[in-house]
Amino acid sequence: MRALVVDDSAVIRTVLTRILAGLGFEVVSAVNGKEALEKLEVCKRPDLTLVDWNMPEMNGYEFIRAVRADTRWRDMPIMMVTTETEMEQVVRALAAGANEYLMKPFTPEMVQEKLAILGIAQG
Amino acid sequence: MTVQASDFRFLADFMRDAAAIVLEPGKEYLVDSRLAPVASQAGFSGISALVQELRRSTHSPLAQKVIDAMTTNETSFFRDAAPYQHLRKAVLPALIEARRNERALSIWCAAASSGQEPYSMLMMMREEFPQLANWNVRFLATDISQEMLQRCRAGTYSQLEVNRGLPAPLLVKYFTKRGIDWQIDERLRSAIEWREFNLAGRAWLGLPSFDLIMLRNVMIYFDLQTKRSILANMRKVLRPDGYLFLGTAETTLNIDERFQSEQAQSSCYRVRAA
Numbered sequence: 324m325r326a327l328v329v330d331d332s333a334v335i336r337t338v339l340t341r342i343l344a345g346l347g348f349e350v351v352s353a354v355n356g357k358e359a360l361e362k363l364e365v366c367k368r369p370d371l372t373l374v375d376w377n378m379p380e381m382n383g384y385e386f387i388r389a390v391r392a393d394t395r396w397r398d399m400p401i402m403m404v405t406t407e408t409e410m411e412q413v414v415r416a417l418a419a420g421a422n423e424y425l426m427k428p429f430t431p432e433m434v435q436e437k438l439a440i441l442g443i444a445q446g
Numbered sequence: 447m448t449v450q451a452s453d454f455r456f457l458a459d460f461m462r463d464a465a466a467i468v469l470e471p472g473k474e475y476l477v478d479s480r481l482a483p484v485a486s487q488a489g490f491s492g493i494s495a496l497v498q499e500l501r502r503s504t505h506s507p508l509a510q511k512v513i514d515a516m517t518t519n520e521t522s523f524f525r526d527a528a529p530y531q532h533l534r535k536a537v538l539p540a541l542i543e544a545r546r547n548e549r550a551l552s553i554w555c556a557a558a559s560s561g562q563e564p565y566s567m568l569m570m571m572r573e574e575f576p577q578l579a580n581w582n583v584r585f586l587a588t589d590i591s592q593e594m595l596q597r598c599r600a601g602t603y604s605q606l607e608v609n610r611g612l613p614a615p616l617l618v619k620y621f622t623k624r625g626i627d628w629q630i631d632e633r634l635r636s637a638i639e640w641r642e643f644n645l646a647g648r649a650w651l652g653l654p655s656f657d658l659i660m661l662r663n664v665m666i667y668f669d670l671q672t673k674r675s676i677l678a679n680m681r682k683v684l685r686p687d688g689y690l691f692l693g694t695a696e697t698t699l700n701i702d703e704r705f706q707s708e709q710a711q712s713s714c715y716r717v718r719a720a
Contacts, residue, residue, distance in 0.1 A: 408605055410623045413614055424614035426605050432522075436611045439527050 324443070325367055328352040329359040329386065330375040330404070335427075339373055339404070342431045346438070356381030360389060363396065371443055373425075376405035376412070384419055391420035400441045404429065449474045449481075453497040457481075457512075460504055465513055465590055466646030466672040480515045514591040517667070522610035523562045526694050529662070530566070532712035534574055537689050541657050542575065544687060550582040554656045554683075556645060557664035558587035561598035562607070564638050565630055567660070569616050572634075584654070588643035595640050601630035646672050650679045657685055662713075663693035670701065677702035681717055690715045 326348040328339045340350045351366050353359035355378040374383040383403055390396040402423040403416045413424050423437050457477055458469040485496040524530050555564040564587040571578055589595050608617055608628045621628045665673055692713040698705035705715040
């Protein structure tokens, strides 16, 4: 299983990478949406993408819209992992094509439970 | 803060008598973590002072607070995938077929805790079995803790709680943001009858019969004799073709042989035909 982690915070990238690696994922990371799109072009298709909302150059919302507009990535599971905690943002992310939404702060159990919802791992 | 041996023995006896809950030696850490906040909130200098007050009266509001604190469990929405999958794929379709003439279903969540289980079931039923909207569905949820029942009725959950196991589309559909918390819709809150009930007590005669009983992650706290008594009572209130779910780490094996496993992975049981 492969995962793409997109976050401008090195700490969050490290934490998510550790959690996912512990669940058996091979993890590739990117610091913003633009770099994530470049990684998608050159790396093997991920089974899961976790993306932050607020990032420089291209934010997570714009990234999800770009990914969903491309038929190659239309079905790829994407979870927004963000400090945005208002209902309006959850609605926007889902409407843009996010499959799940996890609010920061999170625990490893929460990540695992969300993956179970996505049918990717047992919670 | 550490619990003195004599205080622990008193609390173990108190919890056994008040709620049939077993506190074995080695669980001092649990007493410490659960009761330190209660002691502090009630203005005691520590757990010892709280126990001293509890020794004076075991039927006080403080005693209820201690029971509440010791019986409150960490949980999540849609906790464990297996039982929900079995409910969705097998149990609810079978019950809906079996009750198609009477168009009535009765469900009991017997250890509602902070409400995530009954609300998860209700959301699943609304999403996947919309035909039940025209049925007479009686949904009872009980807990021994009054504080938990108040939380259940309010249906308000923190961000950390809605982060746990709740699919985002259901958050959007059934919850409203209230300040920093999230509250589940009034339609769902009022669809459940919330009632205080001690599984180890004697109030079973007042219960109706049920098609489906959720008794998950609570039996682990009881001694063998209490488990036997609870399961025997469950058989009396479970309709002959009904279903009982235990926690995924719990079993009726060597406790009540009248139950047989219906599906092991989800800890689903039915009563053997006589």
